[in-house]
Amino acid sequence: MTTDLTFEQVMELFLENRRQLEENGRQLVEVREQMKETNEQLAQQFKETDERMAKEWKKTDKKMREVMGLFTSQWGKMMEALVKPDALRLFQERGIQVNYCMRRVEARVGGRNMELDLLLENGQEVIVLEVKTTLKLDDVKEFMAEELGEFLTFFPRYRNYRIYGGVAALDVDEGVDKYAYRNGLFVLMVGGGVVQIKNDDKFRPKNFGEANTK
DSSP states (O other): OOOOOOHHHHHHHHHHHHHHHHHHHHHHHHHHHHHHHHHHHHHHHHHHHHHHHHHHHHHHHHHHHHHHHHHHHHHHHHHHHHHHHHHHHHHHHTTOOOOEEEEEEEEEETTEEEEEEEEEEOSSEEEEEEEEEEEOHHHHHHIIIIIITTHHHHOGGGTTSEEEEEEEEEEEOTTHHHHHHHTTOEEEEEETTEEEEOOOTTOOOOOHHHHHHO
């Protein structure tokens, strides 16, 4: 059965459909605006959270560095305390008759500082010892370049001495002890509360005083 609609009825349906489409359009725009606002709020929250976490991590990292620095410093002092009591005897047994040992020897020249872990002497010879928990290659290179390389700049009173160098450690990275040996350094190892010089009888220490006075 066919239903005939009048013109007025058709126009009324048309206007009603258009109003519905417009309403749907407005609702869609509102939804989009709400989503945009929500996304912006989420982005801001994420940004604030990231910033807060970054600040907290920075504080935590700073505290961790302080704790690790304190631990390293105290551990280093303990290592020096372990090496010092045997140092004079060990070098005397090697024929170097040092009779005086000092810890944490410091000097300041021209606004620059040098601090030595251990220094042994006898009026003619002086031995500079660097003490590490774990001895690395860079430690040895830095020790030779700075502490030994500039020793007489900071301690000119030893200019006419024979100047020897040595490294002492609880542990050594692979090959570093051999590198130190080849460069004329004494290598002392700490283990079980006992300190030993690991250099064999063929070893001849380098006189770093000669290198610095040329």
